[in-house]
Amino acid sequence: xxxxxxxxxxxxxxxxxxxxxxxxxxxxxxxxxxxxxxxxxxxxxxxxxxxxxxxxxxxxxxxxxxxxxxxxxxxxxxxxxxxxxxxxxxxxxxxxxxxxxxxxxxxxxxxxxxxxxxxxxxxxxxxxxxxxxxxxxxxxxxxxxxxxxxxxxxxxxxxxxxxxxxxxxxxxxxxxxxxxxxxxxxxxxxxxxxxxxxxxxxxxxxxxxxxxxxxxxxxxxxxxxxxxxxxxxxxxxxxxxxxxxxxxxxxxxxxxxxxxxxxxxxxxxxxxxxxxxxxxxxxxxxxxxxxxxxxxxxxxxxxxxxxxxxxxxxxxxxxxxxxxxxxxxxxxxxxxxxxxxxxxxxxxxxxxxxxxxxxxxxxxxxxxxxxxxxxxxxxxxxxxxxxxxxxxxxxxxxxxxxxxxxxxxxxxxxxxxxxxxxxxxxxxxxxxxxxxxxxxxxxxxxxxxxxxxxxxxxxxxxxxxxxxxxxxxxxxxxxxxxxxxxxxxxxxxxxxxxxxxxxxxxxxxxxxxxxxxxxxxxxxxxxxxxxxxxxxxxxxxxxxxxxxxxxxxxxxxxxxxxxxxxxxxxxxxxxxxxxxxxxxxxxxxxxxxxxxxxxxxxxxxxxxxxxxxxxxxxxxxxxxxxxxxxxxxxxxxxxxxxxxxxxxxxxxxxxxxxxxxxxxxxxxxxxxxxxxxxxxxxxxxxxxxxxxxxxxxxxxxxxxxxxxxxxxxxxxxxxxxxxxxxxxxxxxxxxxxxxxxxxxxxxxxxxxxxxxxxxxxxxxxxxxxxxxxxxxxxxxxxxxxxxxxxxxxxxxxxxxxxxxxxxx
Amino acid sequence: xxxxxxxxxxxxxxxxxxxxxxxxxxxxxxxxxxxxxxxxxxxxxxxxxxxxxxxxxxxxxxxxxxxxxxxxxxxxxxxxxxxxxxxxxxxxxxxxxxxxx
Numbered sequence: 057x058x059x060x061x062x063x064x065x066x067x068x069x070x071x072x073x074x075x076x077x078x079x080x081x082x083x084x085x086x087x088x089x090x091x092x093x094x095x096x097x098x099x100x101x102x103x104x105x106x107x108x109x110x111x112x113x114x115x116x117x118x119x120x121x122x123x124x125x126x127x128x129x130x131x132x133x134x135x136x137x138x139x140x141x142x143x144x145x146x147x148x149x150x151x152x153x154x155x156x157x158x159x160x161x162x163x164x165x166x167x168x169x170x171x172x173x174x175x176x177x178x179x180x181x182x183x184x185x186x187x188x189x190x191x192x193x194x195x196x197x198x199x200x201x202x203x204x205x206x207x208x209x210x211x212x213x214x215x216x217x218x219x220x221x222x223x224x225x226x227x228x229x230x231x232x233x234x235x236x237x238x239x240x241x242x243x244x245x246x247x248x249x250x251x252x253x254x255x256x257x258x259x260x261x262x263x264x265x266x267x268x269x270x271x272x273x274x275x276x277x278x279x280x281x282x283x284x285x286x287x288x289x290x291x292x293x294x295x296x297x298x299x300x301x302x303x304x305x306x307x308x309x310x311x312x313x314x315x316x317x318x319x320x321x322x323x324x325x326x327x328x329x330x331x332x333x334x335x336x337x338x339x340x341x342x343x344x345x346x347x348x349x350x351x352x353x354x355x356x357x358x359x360x361x362x363x364x365x366x367x368x369x370x371x372x373x374x375x376x377x378x379x380x381x382x383x384x385x386x387x388x389x390x391x392x393x394x395x396x397x398x399x400x401x402x403x404x405x406x407x408x409x410x411x412x413x414x415x416x417x418x419x420x421x422x423x424x425x426x427x428x429x430x431x432x433x434x435x436x437x438x439x440x441x442x443x444x445x446x447x448x449x450x451x452x453x454x455x456x457x458x459x460x461x462x463x464x465x466x467x468x469x470x471x472x473x474x475x476x477x478x479x480x481x482x483x484x485x486x487x488x489x490x491x492x493x494x495x496x497x498x499x500x501x502x503x504x505x506x507x508x509x510x511x512x513x514x515x516x517x518x519x520x521x522x523x524x525x526x527x528x529x530x531x532x533x534x535x536x537x538x539x540x541x542x543x544x545x546x547x548x549x550x551x552x553x554x555x556x557x558x559x560x561x562x563x564x565x566x567x568x569x570x571x572x573x574x575x576x577x578x579x580x581x582x583x584x585x586x587x588x589x590x591x592x593x594x595x596x597x598x599x600x601x602x603x604x605x606x607x608x609x610x611x612x613x614x615x616x617x618x619x620x621x622x623x624x625x626x627x628x629x630x631x632x633x634x635x636x637x638x639x640x641x642x643x644x645x646x647x648x649x650x651x652x653x654x655x656x657x658x659x660x661x662x663x664x665x666x667x668x669x670x671x672x673x674x675x676x677x678x679x680x681x682x683x684x685x686x687x688x689x690x691x692x693x694x695x696x697x698x699x700x701x702x703x704x705x706x707x708x709x710x711x712x713x714x715x716x717x718x719x720x721x722x723x724x725x726x727x728x729x730x731x732x733x734x735x736x737x738x739x740x741x742x743x744x745x746x747x748x749x750x751x752x753x754x755x756x757x758x759x760x761x762x763x764x765x766x767x768x769x770x771x772x773x774x775x776x777x778x779x780x781x782x783x784x785x786x787x788x789x790x791x792x793x794x795x796x797x798x799x800x801x802x803x804x805x806x807x808x809x810x811x812x813x814x815x816x817x818x819x820x821x822x823x824x825x826x827x828x829x830x831x832x833x834x835x836x837x838x839x840x841x842x843x844x845x846x847x848x849x850x851x852x853x854x855x856x857x858x859x860x861x862x863x864x
Numbered sequence: 865x866x867x868x869x870x871x872x873x874x875x876x877x878x879x880x881x882x883x884x885x886x887x888x889x890x891x892x893x894x895x896x897x898x899x900x901x902x903x904x905x906x907x908x909x910x911x912x913x914x915x916x917x918x919x920x921x922x923x924x925x926x927x928x929x930x931x932x933x934x935x936x937x938x939x940x941x942x943x944x945x946x947x948x949x950x951x952x953x954x955x956x957x958x959x960x961x962x963x964x965x
Contacts, residue, residue: 079909079947481944488931501944571879571897574919574926574933597879601917601928609928613914661917850880854916855871860887860965862866 058086061358062147062157064137064302066091068100068506069331069347070163071119076355078127084359087129088155090147093186094134096121100186101344101507104211107190107218140306142324159326159358162303162314166296166332166342171206175268181290184215193291197222200288204228204277206265207293208235210373215291216257227285228252229260229277239373239384243400244407244423251380251405260285298333298340313340318365320354330354337368344474344506345369372433372473383429386419386436387411394418399450408450415441430513434469462516471513474506482514486521490760494518535794536575538567543793547583556591558584558598574600579794582681585717586789589826590833596851602679605851606837607664610657615664617656618678619671620714623688623707623726624652630673637670649678651685651723665848668838674714675838681795682717683785686710687725689733691745698728700745705774706734709743712778715834716785716827719792719801724781737765740798741781746770750777754784754810755802763799766807768814783820786827787813870961876901881916881925889965891952892916894936896923901954902936903963909934909947 061077063070066089074087091097095117102116124131132149139148146156168183170176182192193215196203203219205212208230216226228235234245235252249259264280268290278284298313309315309323313335320328320336330350332342341347346369353366372385388411390396399408406424410417410432416439420432428449435444465471467480485491485500494514498504504511534540541549546565555561558580562572572580577598584592596604607615619634634654638646644658653676659667668675677684688706692698706726716722725734728745735758736742742753742765749772756765768784771777787810792801802810813819841847868886876882876895883906884891892906892915902923906915913929920926923936933942939951953964 081948081950082909083950485944569922571921573921573924574931577919577921597877597920600919605917609914609917611911611929613912613917850877855875855882855884855893857885858868858870858887860866860868860889862868 059084059158060156061085061087061159061161062155063087063089063161063163064147065163065165065331065333066093066095066097066131066133067163067165067331068097068118068344069165069351070161071097072348073161073163073330073351073354074129075119076352077359080355080359080361082127085159087127088157089124089129089131090135090137090149091131091133092136093188095187096124096131096133098187099506103184103187103190104214104218106187107184107193107215108221109218113187137302140302140308140327142306142308142327145326157326160328161354161358162308162322162327162329162333163331164299164302164329164333166298168292169295169297170292171265171294173265173267175270175274176292178268178270178274179272180270180274180288181268181292184211184291184293185296193219193289194222196289197224201225202227202287203289203291204285204287205291205293206277207291207295208232208259208261209238209293209295210236212291212293213252213257215293216252217255219289219291220256224289225258226256227258227260227287229263229265229279231262231264233262235259235261236382240382240423241389241409241421243398243409244382244384244421247405247407247423248380248382255379296332296342298335300333303329303333311335311338318353318367319357319362320350320366321357328354328358336366339368341369343369343373345476348475348506372429372436381422381424381426383422383426383432384420385429385433386417387413388419388421397445397450410445410449412442417442417445427513427516430471430473430510431465431469433473434466462513462520471517472501472503472505472510474509475502477501477503479517482517483521486518491518492522535579536573538562538569538572538576539565541565543579543583546580547587550583550587556584556588558595572598578603582717582719582794586830589830603681605661605664606675606679606841607659607661608679612658613661614658615661616678617659617664617667617671618649618653618676619673620676620710621653621673622710623686623703625688625703625707626654633671633673637667640670641667649685651678652687653678653685662852662854665841665852669842674836677715680717681720682715683710683713683722683724685723687723687734687739689727691726691728695728695733697731698745699747700728700750702726702728702734702743702745705743705750705777708774709778709781713782713785713831715836716789716831718785718789719794720797722785722788722798738762739765741784743777743781748772750774752777752780752784755798755807757797757799759797759799761797761799766802768807768811779820779824780814782827783814783823784810786823786830789830790823790826866965867955867962868965870903870963873901873956873959873961876961879920881918881920883914883916886963886965889952891963892925893954893961893963894920894925896920896936901956901961903952903954904934904936904939905950905952907949908932909941909949910945915949 097119099116099118102111105111136150137147138150146154148154168185182189203224204227205216206229208228216228219226234242235249266280267278268274269276274290276284276286300310300314303314304310314329314333316329316334316336320330322329331347350366356363394411394413396409396411409421411419417435422429465479469479471479482501482503491497494511497514504514561580578600581598601609641663643656647655649655686706686709688703691702722740724741725736725739726743727734727736736744738756738758742756744751751770752768753765754768757763870884878895882893890906891903894902908915908927910932911929913927915925917928918925925934932945939949941947955962
């Protein structure tokens with residue numbers, strides 16, 4: 057029986073906690089969520105950008121209706137929980153619904169604080185808290201001209217910026233004598249004010265609101281000093297209050313927020329609270345990062361995996377106010393006992409201040425250039441001494457030391473504060489998955505998913521990693537994390553010590569993981585096979601599934617079968633045969649591949665050996681790190697432009713190099729003329745027929761990194777093409793890293809170097825000798841498996857279905 | 865809690881997974897290099913990959929679709945990925961493999 061989990065509040069904190077729970081244990085709970093707003097969970101932080109016209113409501117959705125559905129979560133949006141009965145363990149709603157719970161999470165968030173002044177309830181007075189407020193402001197802007205925003209904090213300034221965008225005149229009223237006094241020091245604040253005045257905001261500082269007046273709807277604001285201004289719309293942005301009514305009514309202990317302990321438990325058993333409604337060790341948090349941290353701790357506890365308690369969060373602010381970057385953290389005010397280092401560049405509107413107490417960095421304010429914010433925060437958290445501070449921090453912002461900043465950050469430094477994603481995690485994801493865009497980084501790591509304040513930093517990291525690939529980031533390229541040895545060192549050791557198996561290599565060379573990982577095992581398997589052709593026996597368990605089963609695994613767990621058709625040429629008999637097999641095994645899709653072969657898709661694993669037997673054709677190696685296809689055009693036999701018999705040469709090349717294993721897949725093509733119908737310019741080896749000879753191109757790639765092939769040489773005869781191609785492939789086999797495409801390899805070792813090697817007659821002869829030895833040792837894998845019952849049993853057959861009848 | 869007999873231990877080659885369906889459950893069974901037997905839900909938390917076909921190393925399996933690393937002991941995806949597969953208790957008695965469902 058699943059336990060019943062109810063979440064009250066469909067906001068960022070609560071739903072994030074549910075996400076964590078679902079990740080930990082999808083099956084444990086039957087989950088019900090109540091949300092007063094009629095929307096799925098959205099990113100409230102983006103409300104101001106909606107108001108400013110930069111984001112649509114769809115774009116701010118964090119979890120779509122489908123997400124709830126896919127995870128089997130019942131969502132009652134637009135329905136409010138009115139009562140918790142913790143004796144009976146049920147909640148009741150304003151629609152009379154009664155839902156039982158085993159565990160109950162309160163994430164009721166907060167309400168905007170409305171000043172208790174006369175006229176606060178007049179039409180035209182609004183808070184700025186939800187989509188409805190946002191829509192109301194947009195409506196007002198269509199009919200009226202003058203707006204007043206009460207509150208010069210972040211929210212107020214964002215609202216003001218939005219109203220300016222909507223074409224209104226905006227007065228910002230603030231009770232203190234400078235803006236954002238909680239996040240900025242007076243200098244930074246004055247700079248901000250100057251910027252915002254340039255944008256058209258008008259500020260009324262040190263003004264305390266006495267009343268809002270108007271006849272039927274709001275017409276103006278009157279202050280305690282007797283002055284007044286006219287306003288058709290008044291936005292109150294003076295703070296928030298934890299929404300604790302439900303908890304208080306239900307007899308749960310409430311202070312300013314709902315009181316919780318380090319595991320987010322309230323005073324009532326099985327009732328928890330997270331987010332802005334919760335008060336932990338006397339603190340109520342209103343920022344995203346702490347709420348997410350709380351969600352994680354609660355999720356683990358509720359799934360019965362009580363781990364680290366929540367011990368509070370260090371808060372910092374990194375915000376974008378109306379296109380101006382500001383950052384602050386720690387003790388950033390100059391008070392007695394502190395000293396500070398400052399850069400104040402009035403001309404460029406850049407201000408940086410680092411506050412030091414007793415030689416230790418304790419706080420910082422950045423204005424205009426906030427790139428170093430995350431790094432400073434890490435230093436403050438660690439309590440670094442002043443010496444750790446790089447002077448580059450105070451270099452002018454435009455001096456181009458861009459890369460050096462992200463490079464200087466430690467791997468453990470947090471880049472995305474909202475989701476707690478470190479530089480190390482982002483770099484690893486970029487490297488591992490070949491990420492190219494900020495959006496991809498967001499999808500893989502969650503960095504920049506919430507407030508988006510770290511987008512710039514993520515972009516710089518990407519630039520840093522991709523621009524300087526290999527050089528700066530990975531000082532030494534090891535095979536994988538299991539060893540500190542490079543490919544060259546490992547190969548040397550294998551040869552020198554005559555290591556013959558993957559296991560031997562790992563134990564003799566002191567692998568950190570006894571059995572390696574999914575990167576080094578296939579790599580070592582390849583290197584050993586390359587070094588000991590005919591001698592080394594492949595280890596099925598060290599192969600990636602495609603090569604172990606000689607078929608491509610598909611997204612749904614089925615496989616695809618591509619038989620060999622030399623040069624892309626087939627016969628009526630073969631086609632009939634393929635059609636019969638497709639029918640016999642109910643193959644759901646028959647498709648032509650990009651390499652001119654026929655692909656049978658959607659085949660069950662256990663059917664593979666029988667399909668191969670029935671086809672009676674050799675494996676097309678569509679799954680392998682090996683020679684795949686040689687694509688050809690029709691050539692001079694049929695084409696009126698063809699200068700050479702490209703089809704015949706293509707077939708010959710494919711038959712010659714068939715089954716040759718390579719560090720990565722290899723595709724070839726032969727075109728009969730420079731019109732290049734076989735697309736030879738983007739293949740690992742591309743041959744182009746010209747009058748009286750052939751051009752050989754290498755290192756082309758139509759894949760992720762589009763690369764035009766380089767002309768290696770021009771030769772006269774087909775023999776020479778075969779010879780040059782063979783030597784090229786063998787040199788690639790011997791000197792490339794496993795999983796390095798020829799495009800990357802050619803760039804790494806250099807075309808000139810490759811030419812020097814291949815054009816030396818002696819070297820070429822030796823390469824070809826080794827190549828032929830490797831080729832001589834190959835066998836068609838499909839036939840081998842078809843003829844070997846034991847291999848079929850081990851690799852292709854699962855254990856039959858079992859009845860869920862208990863054993864005796 | 866039901867204890868179901870799955871098969872014989874010699875049906876499980878070391879470090880090569882096997883898939884087995886029991887009622888509504890689809891399990892991936894593994895015998896690791898040190899001879900221990902594990903059973904996990906045969907569905908990678910990422911995109912539902914067939915974990916039984918992954919590369920097994922120590923007590924981890926690497927999903928064949930996108931190389932997520934899943935711990936066979938507790939079912940957890942290893943950082944930076946997050947997620948979890950269900951694990952099942954396994955007993956080997958007299959060469960027979962039993963799974964608790």
